[in-house]
Amino acid sequence: MAEKIAARTEALTENPFHYCPGCAHGIIHRLVAETIEELGVREKTVGVASVGCSVFAYNYFNMDMQQAAHGRAPAVATGIKRVLPDNFVFTYQGDGDLAAIGTAEIVHAAARGENITVIFVNNTTYGMTGGQSAPTTILGQKTTTTPYGRDPHVNGYPMGVSEMLSTLGGVAHVSRVSIYSPAQVNRAKRAIKKAFEVQREKKGFSFVEVLASCPTNWRMTPQDALKWIEEKMLPIYPLGEFKTAAEEGK
Amino acid sequence: MAKVLMGGNEALAEAALRAGCRHFFGYPITPQSEIPEYLAKKMPQLDGVYLQAESEIAAINMVYGAAGAGVRVFTASSGPGISLMSEGISYIAGAELPCVIVNIMRGGPGLGNIAPSQADYNQATKGIGHGDFHLIVLAPNSVQEMADLTMLAFQLAEEYRNPAMILSDGLLGQMMEPVEFNENPPKEKDKPWATRGAKGRDPNIINRLLIEAEALQKHNLKLQEKYQLIKETQCRCESYLAEDADILLAAFGSCSRMAKSAVEMARSRGIKAGLVRPITLWPFPEKEVAEAAKGAKACLVTEMNEGQMLLDIRLALKGRIPIHFLGKSGGIIPTPGEILEEIERIEVNLRG
Amino acid sequence: MHHELIIAGFGGQGIMFAGQLLTYTGMMEDRHVSYIPSYGPEMRGGTANCSVVISEKEIGSPIVTDPGILVTLNQPAFDKFAPTVKDGGLIIYNSTLINGELPGEDVETLAVPASKIADELGNPRITNMVMLGALIKKTQMVSLETILDSLEKVLPEHRHNLIPLNKQALEAGMEYTEDKL
Numbered sequence: 001m002a003e004k005i006a007a008r009t010e011a012l013t014e015n016p017f018h019y020c021p022g023c024a025h026g027i028i029h030r031l032v033a034e035t036i037e038e039l040g041v042r043e044k045t046v047g048v049a050s051v052g053c054s055v056f057a058y059n060y061f062n063m064d065m066q067q068a069a070h071g072r073a074p075a076v077a078t079g080i081k082r083v084l085p086d087n088f089v090f091t092y093q094g095d096g097d098l099a100a101i102g103t104a105e106i107v108h109a110a111a112r113g114e115n116i117t118v119i120f121v122n123n124t125t126y127g128m129t130g131g132q133s134a135p136t137t138i139l140g141q142k143t144t145t146t147p148y149g150r151d152p153h154v155n156g157y158p159m160g161v162s163e164m165l166s167t168l169g170g171v172a173h174v175s176r177v178s179i180y181s182p183a184q185v186n187r188a189k190r191a192i193k194k195a196f197e198v199q200r201e202k203k204g205f206s207f208v209e210v211l212a213s214c215p216t217n218w219r220m221t222p223q224d225a226l227k228w229i230e231e232k233m234l235p236i237y238p239l240g241e242f243k244t245a246a247e248e249g250k
Numbered sequence: 251m252a253k254v255l256m257g258g259n260e261a262l263a264e265a266a267l268r269a270g271c272r273h274f275f276g277y278p279i280t281p282q283s284e285i286p287e288y289l290a291k292k293m294p295q296l297d298g299v300y301l302q303a304e305s306e307i308a309a310i311n312m313v314y315g316a317a318g319a320g321v322r323v324f325t326a327s328s329g330p331g332i333s334l335m336s337e338g339i340s341y342i343a344g345a346e347l348p349c350v351i352v353n354i355m356r357g358g359p360g361l362g363n364i365a366p367s368q369a370d371y372n373q374a375t376k377g378i379g380h381g382d383f384h385l386i387v388l389a390p391n392s393v394q395e396m397a398d399l400t401m402l403a404f405q406l407a408e409e410y411r412n413p414a415m416i417l418s419d420g421l422l423g424q425m426m427e428p429v430e431f432n433e434n435p436p437k438e439k440d441k442p443w444a445t446r447g448a449k450g451r452d453p454n455i456i457n458r459l460l461i462e463a464e465a466l467q468k469h470n471l472k473l474q475e476k477y478q479l480i481k482e483t484q485c486r487c488e489s490y491l492a493e494d495a496d497i498l499l500a501a502f503g504s505c506s507r508m509a510k511s512a513v514e515m516a517r518s519r520g521i522k523a524g525l526v527r528p529i530t531l532w533p534f535p536e537k538e539v540a541e542a543a544k545g546a547k548a549c550l551v552t553e554m555n556e557g558q559m560l561l562d563i564r565l566a567l568k569g570r571i572p573i574h575f576l577g578k579s580g581g582i583i584p585t586p587g588e589i590l591e592e593i594e595r596i597e598v599n600l601r602g
Numbered sequence: 603m604h605h606e607l608i609i610a611g612f613g614g615q616g617i618m619f620a621g622q623l624l625t626y627t628g629m630m631e632d633r634h635v636s637y638i639p640s641y642g643p644e645m646r647g648g649t650a651n652c653s654v655v656i657s658e659k660e661i662g663s664p665i666v667t668d669p670g671i672l673v674t675l676n677q678p679a680f681d682k683f684a685p686t687v688k689d690g691g692l693i694i695y696n697s698t699l700i701n702g703e704l705p706g707e708d709v710e711t712l713a714v715p716a717s718k719i720a721d722e723l724g725n726p727r728i729t730n731m732v733m734l735g736a737l738i739k740k741t742q743m744v745s746l747e748t749i750l751d752s753l754e755k756v757l758p759e760h761r762h763n764l765i766p767l768n769k770q771a772l773e774a775g776m777e778y779t780e781d782k783l
C-alpha cells in the first residue's frame with residue numbers, strides 16, 4: 001500500500017495540488033485517478049470538473065476534461081455521454097455545486113439513469129468562496145453565513161443526497177464513504193471502483209458520496225477535522241451502500 | 251454622524267439596512283461575499299430576513315415574491331450569478347416591482363476569474379433579460395458612493411416601480427475608505443399595489459402574462475413612457491477639469507479613479523486633460539457627456555473591459571471629435587501611468 | 603502631503619491589520635485615506651499585501667503600483683515589491699528576516715530588526731507594530747497618540763488588553779529608528 005501511495009498514478013498529472021494542507025480533495029482525486037488507471041480506461045475517459053475548490057481538477061486528472069458552470073456538471077456529462085456512449089464519463093462535484101445550485105441537474109440525470117459516475121464531495125460547506133453554509137451543513141454548525149449556527153427554522157435541515165437519489169428508478173449504485181482513516185480510505189476506493197464498474201457494465205447512474213474535510217473553513221487542524229467527520233458527520237450521514245446494481249433487476 | 255472606515259461591500263450592506271431594507275436573498279459568490287456575510291450577522295438582530303437561496307435563480311425569484319409583497323428587498327451577486335438572474339429580472343421589470351440588484355463585477359466570460367472588472371456594462375445597460383425593458387443602473391466610484399447610491403437605488407426603484415442595479419466591482423467591494431451615512435435615508439413609498447391579502451379591497455394581481463397583443467403593446471408603451479421620464483430627469487454625471495480640457499477622458503466606476511489620477515498627472519505636465527464620469531449608466535447622461543466634451547479636441551475612453559461604454563460615448567459625441575480607447579480586461583486595471591502615456595500619445599497627435 | 607504605501611509580508615504577520623490601523627489613523631487626523639487588501643486565492647498561502655494612500659487631497663487611484671514607501675516584513679515580499687518603489691522612495695524592512703540587497707536603485711532604506719525586537723518584547727505577533735513605529739518616526743506621517751486612539755477603535759473590545767503591548771511595540775520601533783535618523 002505504501003508503495004502505491006508513493007508512486008503517483010499515471011491518471012494524475014505532475015502538477016502539485018493547490019489544496020490547503022489536510023484538504024480531502026487531494027486524497028479523493030487520487031482514489032478516482034487510481035481507479036481509472038486500474039480499469040485501464042484513462043484514454044477513454046472524459047471528466048467533468050465543477051465549480052468549487054476542485055474547479056482546477058482539470059490540472060490534475062491526466063485525461064480529457066471539460067469544466068462546467070456551477071451545478072451543471074451532470075447536464076454537461078449527459079451531453080458528452082450521449083455522444084460517446086462507450087466512453088467513461090464522470091463528474092466531480094462539491095456539495096454547494098451538487099446539492100444547492102445543481103439539484104435539478106443531478107436529480108434528473110439520476111432519474112434518467114444516465115450511465116455516468118458522479119463523485120460527490122460533501123464537506124458541509126462552500127470551500128472556495130470562503131466557508132458559507134451549504135445544504136449539507138449540519139444543525140448548529142457555524143459558517144460565515146450561519147454565524148449563530150445552522151437553525152432549522154431559518155435554514156432548514158441537512159440534505160441526505162444519497163438517501164434521496166437511491167429512491168429513484170434509474171439509479172444503479174449509491175454509496176456513502178469517507179476518508180477519515182486509512183481503513184475508510186480503502187473502503188472509499190472500493191466504492192469508487194464499484195461505481196465505475198457499474199458504468200462499464202452500462203447498468204445506469206452510479207453515485208459515490210464522500211464525507212470530506214475542509215480544515216480551512218472549519219477552522220481546525222487537519223487531524224481535528226478528520227475527527228469531526230467521524231464524530232459529527234457520521235450520525236447524520238451514515239456510511240454504507242444504499243443501492244447496488246445487483247438489486248436493480250438488471 | 252462621524253466618519254467610519256469600512257469596506258465597500260460592508261458599507262453597501264449597512265446602507266441598505268439604514269435605508270430600512272430588512273429582506274435579503276442571495277447566493278455566495280466572490281467578490282461580493284462580504285455583503286451576505288455582513289447581513290447574516292446583522293439581520294437576525296434587526297428581526298430581518300437573511301436567506302441563502304439554493305441558487306441565484308431561486309434568489310431573484312424570492313426577491314420577486316418579496317417585492318410583490320411590498321417590502322424593500324435586495325440581492326447581490328457577481329457576473330455568473332447575475333446571468334442566472336436575468337429571467338427573474340425581466341419578470342420583475344415587466345411586473346413593475348421595485349427592488350435593488352447589486353453586481354460586484356468580476357472577470358468574464360464564463361467562470362472568468364474573481365478579479366475586478368467592468369465587463370458587465372453591456373449586460374446591465376442593454377441586455378440583462380428578454381423583452382423591452384431597462385434597469386436603472388448606478389455606478390459608484392468610492393466607498394462613500396457604494397453607500398449613497400444604494401440608498402438612492404431604493405428610492406428610484408420605488409419612485410418608478412422599476413428594478414435598480416448597483417454596478418460595482420471587486421476593487422470597490424474590497425477597498426476601505428471613510429464613509430458617512432446619510433442620516434435621512436429615502437422614505438419608503440406606500441405600495442397599494444402589493445399582494446398582502448385583499449382585506450376590504452379588490453384583489454391585487456402581480457402578473458407578467460398578457461396574451462393579447464394589444465394589451466401587451468399597451469403595457470410596453472406605458473413602460474416606454476416611464477423610461478422616457480427617467481431619462482429626462484435622472485441622468486447623473488460628474489466632470490473634473492473638463493471646462494478647458496483639450497483631451498477629455500471618459501470612465502465610470504473604479505476605473506474613473508485611475509483616470510482622475512492620470513488627469514492630474516497630465517495637468518502637472520502642462521497637458522489640459524479632464525474627465526467626465528457617468529454615474530447613471532442607464533439612463534446614460536448623453537447630454538451631460540456631450541456638454542463636457544464641448545471644447546475638447548479628443549476623447550479617451552478607458553474601461554476595465556474591451557470597449558463597452560465606448561459605444562455610448564460614441565453615440566453621445568456623434569463623431570464630432572476622435573475617440574480613443576484604452577481597455578484592460580481579465581482583472582487587469584489600467585494604471586494612471588498607462589493612461590497618462592495614452593494621453594501623451596494623443597497630445598502629440600493633436601499637436602502634430 | 604501625499605503618501606502611497608505598500609505593506610507586505612506573509613499571511614499571519616498582521617499585514618492587513620497594520621494597513622487598516624494606519625488608514626484609520628489617517629482618517630482620524632482628517633486626511634483622505636484609502637486601503638486595498640490583496641484578495642483572492644493567493645491569500646491562502648504565501649504573501650499578503652495591502653495598498654494604503656494617505657493624502658491632504660482627494661484620492662484618485664487607490665491602487666498603488668509604484669509606492670513611495672514600502673514596508674516589508676519578509677524576503678519574498680521584499681523581492682517582489684522592492685523593485686517597484688519610486689525613485690527617491692523609502693523602503694523600511696524587517697532586517698531579522700530580510701537580507702535587504704537592492705539592485706542599486708535611488709531608494710533610501712531603513713533596516714529594522716523588527717522580529718528580534720518583538721521577540722525581546724515577548725511576542726512575535728507584534729512585529730507589525732514595531733514596523734509601524736519605525737514608519738511613523740521616520741516619516742511623521744501620523745502621530746503616535748492618534749494611532750493609540752485608533753487602536754482602541756479598531757481592536758474589538760475583548761482585545762483591548764493587548765493595547766499596552768502594542769503600544770510598547772510601537773514605541774520600541776520608534777526608539778530604534780530615532781537612533782538611526
Ligand SMILES: Cc1ncc(C[n+]2csc(CCOP(=O)(O)OP(=O)(O)O)c2C)c(N)n1
Nearest residue numbers: 052053070094095096097126127128279330
Ligand atoms: C452561478 C454561480 N454562482 C456562484 C458561484 C460562486 N461559487 C464558486 S464555488 C462555489 C461553492 C463551492 O462549494 P462546493 O461545491 O461545496 O465545493 P468546495 O469548494 O467546498 O469544494 C460558489 C458558490 C459561481 N461560480 N457561479
Ligand code: SF4
Nearest residue numbers: 019020023053127214
Ligand atoms: S478551502 Fe476547504 S475544500 Fe477548499 S482547498 Fe481548502 S480545505 Fe480544501
